[in-house]
Amino acid sequence: MQDYIKFVESIKKKTGIDLALYKEAQMKRRLTSLYEKKGYKNFVSFFEAIDTDRDLLNEFLDRMTINVSEFYRNSKRWEVLQQKIFPKLLADNKRLKIWSAACSTGEEPYTTAMVLSNHLPISQISILATDIDENAIQRAKVGIYPERSLAEVPLDMKNKYFEKQAPFYKIDDTIKRAVSFKKHNLLLDTYERNLDLIICRNVMIYFTEEAKDQIYQNFSKSLRPGGILFVGSTEQIFNPTKYDFVTEDTFFYRKM
Numbered sequence: 001m002q003d004y005i006k007f008v009e010s011i012k013k014k015t016g017i018d019l020a021l022y023k024e025a026q027m028k029r030r031l032t033s034l035y036e037k038k039g040y041k042n043f044v045s046f047f048e049a050i051d052t053d054r055d056l057l058n059e060f061l062d063r064m065t066i067n068v069s070e071f072y073r074n075s076k077r078w079e080v081l082q083q084k085i086f087p088k089l090l091a092d093n094k095r096l097k098i099w100s101a102a103c104s105t106g107e108e109p110y111t112t113a114m115v116l117s118n119h120l121p122i123s124q125i126s127i128l129a130t131d132i133d134e135n136a137i138q139r140a141k142v143g144i145y146p147e148r149s150l151a152e153v154p155l156d157m158k159n160k161y162f163e164k165q166a167p168f169y170k171i172d173d174t175i176k177r178a179v180s181f182k183k184h185n186l187l188l189d190t191y192e193r194n195l196d197l198i199i200c201r202n203v204m205i206y207f208t209e210e211a212k213d214q215i216y217q218n219f220s221k222s223l224r225p226g227g228i229l230f231v232g233s234t235e236q237i238f239n240p241t242k243y244d245f246v247t248e249d250t251f252f253y254r255k256m
């Protein structure tokens with residue numbers, strides 16, 4: 001059997017993660033450079049090592065997940081969320097159920113809490129934030145970031161919700177308390193229901209078309225009618241009606 005296919009099967013058995021649902025060329029390239037750097041000759045010998053070495057397993061997970069994120073990523077989209085989407089959602093319901101899916105190290109759900117704090121007292125905000133990567137979630141819970149992650153944060157928010165601990169910035173506890181983090185695999189685990197807003201950005205690009213299709217179906221079932229899906233700025237859905245979505249604004253879809 002082909003080296004990579006064997007590796008994919010072994011990883012699935014060991015971790016539940018199905019690499020076959022990620023774009024193959026991209027994933028192979030990233031993992032090949034890791035195993036070569038570590039001195040392995042092929043995927044099968046790399047897996048044998050991963051199987052008994054927890055640190056190497058973590059390095060593999062780190063390489064496959066790609067955790068890059070930043071606060072207010074594509075800031076114009078967050079203005080749309082603040083000025084158009086939240087007022088509409090809040091007109092229906094003051095207690096919004098919000099999910100930041102594939103939240104990485106927390107910048108996205110914390111940004112969501114900051115943006116929503118323009119409409120609601122922070123004590124009334126509660127956001128579920130999930131990722132497949134437990135290390136990323138741990139870092140999110142710590143909430144300490146390098147300055148470059150804050151480049152797009154509006155100054156009033158930076159002053160209000162960050163404390164400088166040079167050379168880093170620490171997110172305020174009031175914002176932290178608004179977000180609960182949980183491990184969740186979008187390709188395997190069950191999804192919550194009756195949500196008002198799902199934010200899922202910059203992860204669909206890594207998945208195969210089949211996997212994307214399944215995830216959009218699941219998101220559609222998770223949203224209440226009128227609920228919104230907010231996607232990344234390279235991730236338009238080309239056939240939104242297939243999932244009972246209509247375009248609400250660029251990169252925002254409303255469940256019919």
Ligand SMILES: C[S@@+](CC[C@H](N)C(=O)[O-])C[C@H]1O[C@@H](n2cnc3c(N)ncnc32)[C@H](O)[C@@H]1O
Pocket residue numbers: 065066067068069070073101102103104105107108130131132133136184185186187200201202203232
């Ligand atoms: C590039 S980051 C995006 C972070 C954030 N959403 C943003 O737009 O800045 C991609 C994240 O997707 C997560 N991820 C990859 N596969 C996943 C899966 N099957 N289920 C949940 N999260 C996944 C990775 O761990 C990583 O933290």
